[in-house]
Amino acid sequence: MTSTVVIDKAAPTRPVKLRSMSRDRTWALRWSYFFLTLFAVFALVPPLYMVITSLKTSAEISAATNPWWVYHPTLSNYVELLTSNQFLTFFRNSALVSIFVVTITMLISVPAAFALARMRFWGSATLATGVFLTYLIPETLLFLPLFKMFVAFGDLTGIQLINKWYVLLVIYPTLTVPFCTWIMIGYFASIPKELDEAAIIDGASWFQTLTRIFIPVALPGLIAATIFAFTVSWAQFLYPLVFTTSTDQLVLPVGIVTTLIKGDVFAWGQIMTGALLGAAPPLIIYAFLMDYYIAGLTAGATKG
Amino acid sequence: MADVAIERNAAPRTARKRASLRTALKRKSTAAFLMTLPLILLISLLVIYPAFYSLHLATLNKSMQRFIGLGNFQFLFKRETFWLVVEQSCIFAITAVFFKALIGFIVAHFVHNIPAKGQRKWRGMLLVPWVIPPAMSTLAWLWLFDPSYSAFNYLLAGVGVDRIPWTGETGWARFSVILVNIWFGAPFFMIMYLASLKSVPDQLYEAAAIDGANWWQRIWYVTLPMMRNIIAITTLFSVIVTFANFDIVRILTAGGPLDRTHVFATWAFRIGIEGGDIPLGASVSLFMVPILAIAAVFILRDINKRGNES
Amino acid sequence: MADVTLRKVVKKYDDVEAVRGIDLDIADHEFVVLVGPSGCGKSTTLRMIAGLEDITDGDIMIGGDVVNDVPPKDRDIAMVFQNYALYPHMTVAENMSFGLRLKRYPKAEIKTRIDEAARMLDIVELVDRKPKQLSGGQRQRVAMGRAIVRNPKVFLFDEPLSNLDAKLRVQMRIEIKKVHQKVRTTTVYVTHDQVEAMTLADRVVVMNHGRIEQIGTPNELYHKPATKFVASFIGSPAMNFIPCRLEEAGGKLHIRITDRLAFPLPPKRAARYQGVSRTDKLLLGLRPEHITEASPHAEPGVENFDAVLDVTEPMGMETLIYFPIDGTQVCGRVNPNAGAQDGAPLRLAVDLNNMHLLNEVSGAVI
Numbered sequence: 001m002t003s004t005v006v007i008d009k010a011a012p013t014r015p016v017k018l019r020s021m022s023r024d025r026t027w028a029l030r031w032s033y034f035f036l037t038l039f040a041v042f043a044l045v046p047p048l049y050m051v052i053t054s055l056k057t058s059a060e061i062s063a064a065t066n067p068w069w070v071y072h073p074t075l076s077n078y079v080e081l082l083t084s085n086q087f088l089t090f091f092r093n094s095a096l097v098s099i100f101v102v103t104i105t106m107l108i109s110v111p112a113a114f115a116l117a118r119m120r121f122w123g124s125a126t127l128a129t130g131v132f133l134t135y136l137i138p139e140t141l142l143f144l145p146l147f148k149m150f151v152a153f154g155d156l157t158g159i160q161l162i163n164k165w166y167v168l169l170v171i172y173p174t175l176t177v178p179f180c181t182w183i184m185i186g187y188f189a190s191i192p193k194e195l196d197e198a199a200i201i202d203g204a205s206w207f208q209t210l211t212r213i214f215i216p217v218a219l220p221g222l223i224a225a226t227i228f229a230f231t232v233s234w235a236q237f238l239y240p241l242v243f244t245t246s247t248d249q250l251v252l253p254v255g256i257v258t259t260l261i262k263g264d265v266f267a268w269g270q271i272m273t274g275a276l277l278g279a280a281p282p283l284i285i286y287a288f289l290m291d292y293y294i295a296g297l298t299a300g301a302t303k304g
Numbered sequence: 305m306a307d308v309a310i311e312r313n314a315a316p317r318t319a320r321k322r323a324s325l326r327t328a329l330k331r332k333s334t335a336a337f338l339m340t341l342p343l344i345l346l347i348s349l350l351v352i353y354p355a356f357y358s359l360h361l362a363t364l365n366k367s368m369q370r371f372i373g374l375g376n377f378q379f380l381f382k383r384e385t386f387w388l389v390v391e392q393s394c395i396f397a398i399t400a401v402f403f404k405a406l407i408g409f410i411v412a413h414f415v416h417n418i419p420a421k422g423q424r425k426w427r428g429m430l431l432v433p434w435v436i437p438p439a440m441s442t443l444a445w446l447w448l449f450d451p452s453y454s455a456f457n458y459l460l461a462g463v464g465v466d467r468i469p470w471t472g473e474t475g476w477a478r479f480s481v482i483l484v485n486i487w488f489g490a491p492f493f494m495i496m497y498l499a500s501l502k503s504v505p506d507q508l509y510e511a512a513a514i515d516g517a518n519w520w521q522r523i524w525y526v527t528l529p530m531m532r533n534i535i536a537i538t539t540l541f542s543v544i545v546t547f548a549n550f551d552i553v554r555i556l557t558a559g560g561p562l563d564r565t566h567v568f569a570t571w572a573f574r575i576g577i578e579g580g581d582i583p584l585g586a587s588v589s590l591f592m593v594p595i596l597a598i599a600a601v602f603i604l605r606d607i608n609k610r611g612n613e614s
Numbered sequence: 615m616a617d618v619t620l621r622k623v624v625k626k627y628d629d630v631e632a633v634r635g636i637d638l639d640i641a642d643h644e645f646v647v648l649v650g651p652s653g654c655g656k657s658t659t660l661r662m663i664a665g666l667e668d669i670t671d672g673d674i675m676i677g678g679d680v681v682n683d684v685p686p687k688d689r690d691i692a693m694v695f696q697n698y699a700l701y702p703h704m705t706v707a708e709n710m711s712f713g714l715r716l717k718r719y720p721k722a723e724i725k726t727r728i729d730e731a732a733r734m735l736d737i738v739e740l741v742d743r744k745p746k747q748l749s750g751g752q753r754q755r756v757a758m759g760r761a762i763v764r765n766p767k768v769f770l771f772d773e774p775l776s777n778l779d780a781k782l783r784v785q786m787r788i789e790i791k792k793v794h795q796k797v798r799t800t801t802v803y804v805t806h807d808q809v810e811a812m813t814l815a816d817r818v819v820v821m822n823h824g825r826i827e828q829i830g831t832p833n834e835l836y837h838k839p840a841t842k843f844v845a846s847f848i849g850s851p852a853m854n855f856i857p858c859r860l861e862e863a864g865g866k867l868h869i870r871i872t873d874r875l876a877f878p879l880p881p882k883r884a885a886r887y888q889g890v891s892r893t894d895k896l897l898l899g900l901r902p903e904h905i906t907e908a909s910p911h912a913e914p915g916v917e918n919f920d921a922v923l924d925v926t927e928p929m930g931m932e933t934l935i936y937f938p939i940d941g942t943q944v945c946g947r948v949n950p951n952a953g954a955q956d957g958a959p960l961r962l963a964v965d966l967n968n969m970h971l972l973n974e975v976s977g978a979v980i
Contacts, residue, residue, distance in 0.1 A: 039427045046436075121336045132607065136603065140589060141596070142358070146359060202712050202716060231435070254391050283436065
């Protein structure tokens with residue numbers, strides 16, 4: 001709002017002809033702020049309502065008071081969840097799965113992207129396109145055959161992967177690797193060719209070129225890809241719902257949905273607290289690394 | 305004479321060295337192949353194979369012991385629920401994508417309109433719905449839509465509107481799942497459009513303004529043509545993920561009331577996992593393929609076109 | 615340090631011949647500039663010497679060893695790129711030392727070399743900065759520093775000054791020359807700018823269409839071009855080419871340009887062109903500085919004629935004039951006080967002692 005005031009002040013000093021234009025600008029700006037506020041309210045109501053509810057006791061929730069206000073704020077929901085072994089297990093499983101998946105994803109994507117961006121070989125162009133196509137295949141198309149495959153794999157080898165949290169380490173990379181490879185190809189391809197030539201002349205092997213030149217130079221891309229892989233792993237809901245059932249094997253989203261919603265007795269204070277804690281890691285990463293996060297989002301369509 | 309001698313000496317050496325260079329090149333392409341091998345294995349074993357496996361699964365009976373050809377599909381075509389799912393999937397995807405694209409476009413313009421130093425803050429707030437895992441945020445919506453404690457109905461009661469059965473009645477339930485999907489997905493469009501708006505050179509707008517274009521004409525003749533590519537590709541991406549959506553519908557309505565909000569993914573889950581009929585579930589999810597394939601073909605064409613241009 | 619020799623070097627990309635058999639001997643300590651228009655094969659040649667492109671045929675020798683299949687790092691060369699190719703994530707010192715660190719030189723040794731190079735290039739206070747914090751000229755210096763610290767047998771420069779503005783380019787040109795005078799490393803330098811080539815080189819190699827047109831010192835190329843291409847490429851403004859014929863008149867050899875315009879050749883030239891067929895289509899090659907205002911004192915070999923000027927370009931110390939001769943636009947250089955004006959007539963003089971005669975069909979200088 002301060003900027004509109006500034007423009008109003010500036011207006012009289014300008015030539016008469018310009019004044020109508022600057023008044024137009026002022027109004028455009030006011031409308032912009034008005035609608036932006038409206039959309040921001042729309043965007044932020046659900047998370048804010050999560051916070052409001054998480055601070056209420058069950059008694060206050062079931063009493064027919066104003067749901068938008070907290071009369072007796074309490075942290076008991078947080079205390080309860082953060083001391084509950086079950087919830088901490090979900091959190092641990094989620095954290096382990098996400099960290100391992102990020103590592104696996106990077107170990108697969110980065111060398112592959114380097115090879116596809118810089119070392120031409122038979123079929124490399126087709127493979128790059130194939131990677132992109134894979135990224136377009138949604139998980140909802142694959143969960144049934146994958147489930148059946150892992151059941152059959154268990155029957156065949158006796159290695160039972162179903163209902164173990166680590167089965168997700170095998171499955172999540174199908175969601176993360178194609179996209180990460182794709183955007184890393186884009187980032188690597190944007191590094192000038194002269195840079196690897198300078199490295200070659202300086203005596204670097206291709207492996208040293210990758211680790212000492214490409215990875216540091218493409219670090220923003222690498223961070224964006226890491227964030228993407230982490231948020232996808234953290235948020236994934238369908239695969240863990242299909243592949244894990246025992247409460248000690250569940251990851252956070254599934255754990256909250258399946259264990260906190262018990263029939264008709266909705267422990268909404270706890271559910272909202274759990275959902276908020278589940279949303280916290282991506283939100284924190286987003287708050288601190290917003291530019292990388294957005295770079296990763298837009299890279300998929302604008303790179304390559 | 306010295307030159308001649310050198311040449312004569314050099315010739316055989318060159319021939320031998322050439323061969324070694326060829327092996328070196330071959331080694332390089334082998335190294336490249338090995339670096340992509342994990343990727344290739346992952347894609348072929350866990351994406352391509354299951355994709356084809358689901359084709360095979362769709363031709364089996366419930367216990368997966370007998371080949372029944374197109375029996376599953378014949379069965380599906382006869383069920384009313386299937387046609388409901390087809391209808392709802394299309395309504396869901398088309399409406400949600402349209403409004404996500406529209407709202408994203410409008411919001412991006414507003415953000416682009418305000419002074420640059422405030423843009424970051426607004427952009428940061430408006431992208432929050434996209435950042436929260438949809439399973440978590442849908443829980444908040446579920447609570448906002450709660451039949452007896454709905455916070456929306458509380459507000460509406462304040463202005464004298466009757467309580468709305470957000471998830472309890474077909475029409476409202478369909479509206480609700482679409483609303484949540486728009487809430488979740490519009491920020492993505494906004495961020496993509498914003499990035500592309502920023503890449504439109506200011507001179508173009510200045511030139512258009514000098515040519516006497518009003519703001520509407522500037523959008524129509526400058527912004528939209530410049531953003532055409534990004535609008536197309538973002539919409540296609542969104543068609544794919546919206547059409548294949550699972551989380552929101554599953555948590556908000558679980559397909560109810562009376563299967564009226566099921567989309568392909570949630571119904572396939574209901575039949576395949578909860579109902580234990582994997583082949584029938586696989587058959588259901590296969591119906592997503594044509595739409596996805598069409599979208600993918602268009603995206604790929606765009607990517608190739610841009611590849612050729614550069 | 616070493617000499618570089620190219621023997622019948624050929625480079626083919628699929629079916630396109632980028633370099634069509636080049637022979638070149640570069641002596642130890644020599645500064646050789648490859649110059650030519652874009653696509654003439656000069657950069658490809660340089661990259662083949664560096665080992666960044668494999669050669670299709672022929673041999674490249676550095677210091678007497680055939681290096682055809684030696685990888686770049688073992689050729690003991692250093693290269694400066696057009697866009698500098700500085701590693702953006704490393705400081706200046708790290709950029710300069712990267713090659714040495716890969717070769718596991720002792721730390722003390724690396725430090726001395728960086729200090730020495732930084733002092734030579736006057737970038738001592740910049741060594742802890744990142745490339746992003748440097749100006750174009752400073753980046754250029756760092757790129758050279760990176761080459762110098764390696765103390766290689768050969769320096770390779772690939773259009774190193776083309777990203778700089780005109781003023782800085784002149785300054786860096788002098789800088790490069792100074793560095794070469796100090797370290798005396800054999801240098802191969804590629805540019806499309808003939809001024810750079812002339813000012814820097816001990817010898818200039820003019821290339822066109824994958825072939826060498828002429829090799830020579832800057833003065834040789836300027837005064838004794840071998841082909842029309844070299845004649846037109848070297849010198850600015852470019853040499854004028856005026857269609858003409860030889861004819862005999864009054865026992866003297868004349869050069870006839872139009873029905874009304876012909877000049878008698880000075881005796882030295884006449885003797886040289888005696889054997890040329892009188893029917894051949896020829897081109898009279900004249901540099902702008904040999905077309906000046908007429909002077910009152912007649913000099914041997916300098917002939918006067920009248921022209922109507924199209925355009926004049928005052929440059930300060932001289933004025934460039936443009937006028938037509940039989941449909942060909944000709945450029946001359948006159949004294950600013952000669953009274954040259956747009957559209958006005960002016961009496962001019964051509965110095966035929968410095969003329970060139972070319973075969974119009976083959977482009978060869980006779």
